[in-house]
Amino acid sequence: MVNQEISRLFGLIADALEFKGENRFRVLAYRRGSEAVADLDEDVSVLVAEARLTEVPGIGKGLAADIAEYLSRNRMSAYETALAGVPRTLLELKGVSGLGPKRLALLHRELAITDLAGLERAIEEDRVAGVPGFGPKLVESLRRGVQRYVQSRERMTLGEALRLSRRVLDRLGREVDTRRAVFAGSLRRCRETCGDLDLLIPSRKGGEVVAALTRLDMVERVLAAGETKGSVLVDDGRQIDLRVVPADSLGAALCYFTGSKEHNVRLREIAKKRGLKINEYGVFRGEERVAGKTEKEVYAALDLPWIPPEMRENRGEIEAARDGTLPEALRFRQLRGDLHVHTSWSNGRDPVQDTVRAAAERGHRYLALTDHAASALHARGLTPERWMARAAEIERARREIPGVRVLHGLEVDIDQDGGIDLFPEAAARAEWIVAGVHAGFRNEVTARMLRAMDRPEVDAIVHPTGRLVDRRAGYEGFDLDAVLEKAARTGVCLELNADPDRLDLSAEEARRAAARGVRVLVSSGAHGASDLDRLELGAALARRGWLTRDNVVNTAPLRSLRRKR
DNA sequence: GCCGTTTTCGGCCCGACTGTTTTCAGTCG
Numbered sequence: 001m002v003n004q005e006i007s008r009l010f011g012l013i014a015d016a017l018e019f020k021g022e023n024r025f026r027v028l029a030y031r032r033g034s035e036a037v038a039d040l041d042e043d044v045s046v047l048v049a050e051a052r053l054t055e056v057p058g059i060g061k062g063l064a065a066d067i068a069e070y071l072s073r074n075r076m077s078a079y080e081t082a083l084a085g086v087p088r089t090l091l092e093l094k095g096v097s098g099l100g101p102k103r104l105a106l107l108h109r110e111l112a113i114t115d116l117a118g119l120e121r122a123i124e125e126d127r128v129a130g131v132p133g134f135g136p137k138l139v140e141s142l143r144r145g146v147q148r149y150v151q152s153r154e155r156m157t158l159g160e161a162l163r164l165s166r167r168v169l170d171r172l173g174r175e176v177d178t179r180r181a182v183f184a185g186s187l188r189r190c191r192e193t194c195g196d197l198d199l200l201i202p203s204r205k206g207g208e209v210v211a212a213l214t215r216l217d218m219v220e221r222v223l224a225a226g227e228t229k230g231s232v233l234v235d236d237g238r239q240i241d242l243r244v245v246p247a248d249s250l251g252a253a254l255c256y257f258t259g260s261k262e263h264n265v266r267l268r269e270i271a272k273k274r275g276l277k278i279n280e281y282g283v284f285r286g287e288e289r290v291a292g293k294t295e296k297e298v299y300a301a302l303d304l305p306w307i308p309p310e311m312r313e314n315r316g317e318i319e320a321a322r323d324g325t326l327p328e329a330l331r332f333r334q335l336r337g338d339l340h341v342h343t344s345w346s347n348g349r350d351p352v353q354d355t356v357r358a359a360a361e362r363g364h365r366y367l368a369l370t371d372h373a374a375s376a377l378h379a380r381g382l383t384p385e386r387w388m389a390r391a392a393e394i395e396r397a398r399r400e401i402p403g404v405r406v407l408h409g410l411e412v413d414i415d416q417d418g419g420i421d422l423f424p425e426a427a428a429r430a431e432w433i434v435a436g437v438h439a440g441f442r443n444e445v446t447a448r449m450l451r452a453m454d455r456p457e458v459d460a461i462v463h464p465t466g467r468l469v470d471r472r473a474g475y476e477g478f479d480l481d482a483v484l485e486k487a488a489r490t491g492v493c494l495e496l497n498a499d500p501d502r503l504d505l506s507a508e509e510a511r512r513a514a515a516r517g518v519r520v521l522v523s524s525g526a527h528g529a530s531d532l533d534r535l536e537l538g539a540a541l542a543r544r545g546w547l548t549r550d551n552v553v554n555t556a557p558l559r560s561l562r563r564k565r
Numbered sequence: 566g567c568c569g570t571t572t573t574c575g576g577c578c579c580g581a582c583t584g585t586t587t588t589c590a591g592t593c594g
Contacts, residue, residue: 029566060567100592268578
């Protein structure tokens, strides 16, 4: 996609200009331009053709000319000029903790360092210590910074981040009061990957809380430890940043540390125009503090309604909030049930009874048990005989466990020709059928899926793109737009699968789906009773995709759930 | 380089921590 390429070039221009010590606002302009292009919903070539490019906030005459030049000549002179004399491999070193443009320039000038290998050598051969401003501690910190950069260039998936956050709270909770602790940052915004964890704890004894964190046995190295702020690396190389704030500043601190950075910059700009200053301790008019105890208060001081954390990406939410058009974001409690769940009859871990009981305990009004059908051999798919046996077990669970309506469900496979492995016994009795592609990811998946959607028995397409977060890209050549169009026309639901390793549809894709009138199914994709909790994550991801109750099919009562056949 | 409900020129977000400094620059989030 040409948008991503242009965004990348603008980012590199910003890095190069910064390295050269150019006007920092010009640097900022390119950096913002890079983000603006990356966030576009449309292809830039369309905007150029319709002369709407400069309507995009952050794109003015200069950047528009750069883009037009790139589209017509496949090169960008601003990029070539900016990068002249700046090795690309040098700019990548910005990722090493402790190295910014100034120190990079100094290392380049004094030691002719141009890449990571050169930096590693210079540190080993003790040459860095000779450069003015590089004392022994800084050199040591760079040595570790390089090591860490090499080891963990990758970010954590949301799933890893959630597991680590629970581990930290569990250990830290034995030392200090963590009842009001919150993980802010990208974890609270539900980004698909997190670079590090931002932990926020209200307390008057900052030093003690920071010290308690640094003492945990999972901590491998302490990067910083002050009265209000501490940073540590834990055993698996991940970084945890802790901030301790007074309880009456918690709202302001939450805003500040939840971000995103771009969202916060916009908030501060708005504040400044109103003669207000906003920081992690509150909103101030001169010396007087006018807000800060709750997030709602902070937004109200700027005449804005509270914006859900998952939406804070500066992708139009601030304008929508200002204009009163912010959608009423989905709340977890509005989800009435889960319609994609496996039991030990196929590849789930828990029996029907335990799974149903867990759903009842969670207040689900309905639950579809969608074990795999027979062709999913690896998943011990249901044969007609085993389908009948499971049906008897479901009937017993219905009698014994009140409160939750259990549906006879099935997950069928979309085969190489777009057929589904639905057998007559299931066709006769199933109350909810989901379909997915499980093999042949390179074989005409779009056409197969469209064909499967013609089958009246199919209620939903699950994990529609087939991707795994950070591990697998999804079906080759997949045309999501074609599937969205068909889903909107036929009423077949598309799933937002909240398995943190899948997140499929993604929040952004779900937003596109909802905008086109597709009915979105938010489900856990559970393979065990405890996985049912993921539905809460699903609700958060739906908010990230700007979904409302009306966009999500499983907010409806069961009787109005299924489409007309 | 971008932008305008105080502006077409003069602004452009804020604070903590570290290390190397003798009062502050650089980096980070």
